[in-house]
Amino acid sequence: MSENIVKLDYPYKREEIRALKVGDTVLITGKMFTGRDAVHKYIHDGNPVPVDLNNQIIYHCGPVVVENSDGSYEIKAAGPTTSIREEPYEWEVMRDHGIVGVIGKGGMGAKTLAACQEYGCVYFHAIGGAAQVLAEKIKSVDNVYLKEIVGSPEAIWEMSVVEFPVVVTMDSHGNSLHDEVLKHSQEVFADLIK
Amino acid sequence: MAIKKKKMAKKVVKKKVTKKKVAKKVTKKKVAKKVTKKKVAKKVTKKKVAKKVTKKKVAKKVTKKKVVVKKGQTPAEYDKVLFKTILEVVRKTSTEMPDDVQKVILKALATEAKATTAEYAMDIIAKNIEIARTKSQPICQDTGTLIFNIYHPVGFNQGKFSKIVKKAVVKATEMGYLRQNSVDTLTGENKGMNIGLGHPVMNFHEHNKKGLDVKLILKGGGSENMSIQYSLPNVPLNAGRDLDGVRKVILDGLVKAQGKGCGPGILGICIGSDRGEGYHHAKEQFLRTMDDISPVKELAALEKDIVESANKLGIGPMGFGGKTTLLGCKICVMNRLPASYFVSISYMCWASRRQGAAVKADGSIGKWLY
Structure with a gap:
């Protein structure tokens, strides 16, 4: 963890994204859109995206949402889901829709890392399972898209967050914490089973 | 065609045999049923009579029939x-979060080095457990x-x-x-x-x-996706059909899972059995509390060794790198076929949610089991 906690505020700027490095702890304040398996496949299949994702952040998350009697929504729990499932699609979203960041858990692969470098994007790791800490940072649910088509957990939820805590584990300079940890653990493993 | 006909003929013979068997069974069943019917009939008449008399008596009868229903409750x-x-x-x-799991998580938080992302992750996890309990939310x-x-x-x-x-x-x-x-x-x-x-x-x-x-x-689902099943011997890992081979594949499974299953996790493992039952028994291990040790000496030693070895891998919370990769490991053993030697590994995330209730005779909660 870097000594300083970096604050990233909306509207997100490409140069601020480029300045982020693996290991930075970041507090995000502003907008984010949830999008997970069904949404990524939907975009990949060539369907029209119902929101402008340019300079936005996608959050790999399927929240627990309760619809109030007045039609408003309440997020009950909202931690990250495993990102690697979007590995076949995420680089395309970076290329075609101009997102600046992805939030998820578990990290992503070589295609995404290369796209981060090429298009100026980062992978933010949220704490898996920390659904309550993260839900508390969501100040409002501003809109929902594709809910009727893909169901509530898979829908695109447009949310405003304040100081949403994440760690940069893949930056826009080709560095991945996941690659480093994997390499190290494989070396230890080889020793352990000798 | 001739061959087919022969096969057909055989099938017919088989069918006949089965029919005979079935017929026998049916007769037995019929006899049994008749007996039961008579019994049932008697019971029904009793019930009807009871209903006509008073409501209280019905309640009493129900109590007799089912132990779980409390007297005076419909x-x-x-x-x-x-x-x-x-x-x-x-x-x-x-x-x-069950107390025993929370205790292990807080211990892991204290173990991680200060001002690291691993400590940061464990701190958020500990806070998350508290908020969930206070707000009564997932x-x-x-x-x-x-x-x-x-x-x-x-x-x-x-x-x-x-x-x-x-x-x-x-x-x-x-x-x-x-x-x-x-x-x-x-x-x-x-x-x-x-x-x-x-x-x-x-x-x-x-x-x-x-x-x-x-x-x-x-x-x-995230942790379930990281569960894995090995069939021994495993050539790439040089893992044979013994506890050393079992140890090798378990640690390999953990390296493969890295931070993807929301680590630090807990492993439930079944050695032996078949593919389906193997995973079933592996998951049953999550009913054991964190301080529970296998009554089988060899397995108790392996459980301890896996946790210690895993925490040398440096994968850490969320795969950020760090000291805590595994919170616990629970292993059971089942018989196997001579041809098979499965190691079924079920991965559970840190959020190992388990609870149980002893239900009282009136259907209410007697006590919590964890």
Whole structure:
């Protein structure tokens, strides 16, 4: 963890994204859109995206949402889901829709890392399972898209967050914490089973 | 054609044989049924008579028939109380971390080096557990597969119980204790109720006690995806059919999982059995408390060794790197076929949500089992 906690505020700027490095702890304040398996496949299949994702952040998350009697929504729990499932699609979203960041858990692969470098994007790791800490940072649910088509957990939820805590584990300079940890653990493993 | 005809002929013969067998069985059954019918008939008449006399007597009769129903309570009243009990079991499991798991998590937090991302992750996890409990909201948004283990006396009505469980699961979903998590695999449709083909999972166990125990595990999808099954021998790992080979594949499974299953995790493992039952028994290990040690000496040693070795891998919380990769490891053994030697490894995330209730005779909660 870097000594300083970096604050990233909306509207997100490409140069601020480029300045982020693996290991930075970041507090995000502003907008984010949830999008997970069904949404990524939907975009990949060539369907029209119902929101402008340019300079936005996608959050790999399927929240627990309760619809109030007045039609408003309440997020009950909202931690990250495993990102690697979007590995076949995420680089395309970076290329075609101009997102600046992805939030998820578990990290992503070589295609995404290369796209981060090429298009100026980062992978933010949220704490898996920390659904309550993260839900508390969501100040409002501003809109929902594709809910009727893909169901509530898979829908695109447009949310405003304040100081949403994440760690940069893949930056826009080709560095991945996941690659480093994997390499190290494989070396230890080889020793352990000798 | 000739060959086919022969085959057909054989089949016919076989069928005849089966028919004969069936016929025999049927006769036996018929006799049995007749006897039962007579008994039933007698009972029915008694009941009818009882109903005509007074309501109180009916209640008494029910008590005699089913041990679980309390005196003076109608079956409908019992069902209502049981529904509330199951709903509370679901709520508590989803929102309150069992004390033994929380203790291990806090210990891991204290172990991680200061001002590291590993400590940062463990700190957020510890805070998350507290908020979930205070707000009575899900610890994790992936409220997982609901796996009920029900321990019931002889003569228990499983069908009726299952219906009440399903009703309680629908209600818990409406109340936000569970995410709308059950998807039609072919159409992708999510009816938003958490019930459907195979959901929730209910494993019934008959025991020689009067009471009813209901235990629940919530098994998240992210961790489930990191579960893995090995067939020994495994050539790439040079893992043979012994405990050293078992150790090698377990550690390999952990390296493969890295941070993807929301580590630091807990492993439930079954050595032996077949592929299906192997995973089933592996998951059963999550019913054991964190301080529980296998009664089998060799397995107890392996459980300890796996945790110690795993925590040398440096994968750490969330795969950020760090000291805690594994919180616990529980291993069981089952017989196998000469041809097979499976090691079934079920990965559980840090949010190991498990709870259980001993249900009283009136359907209410007697005590919590964890």
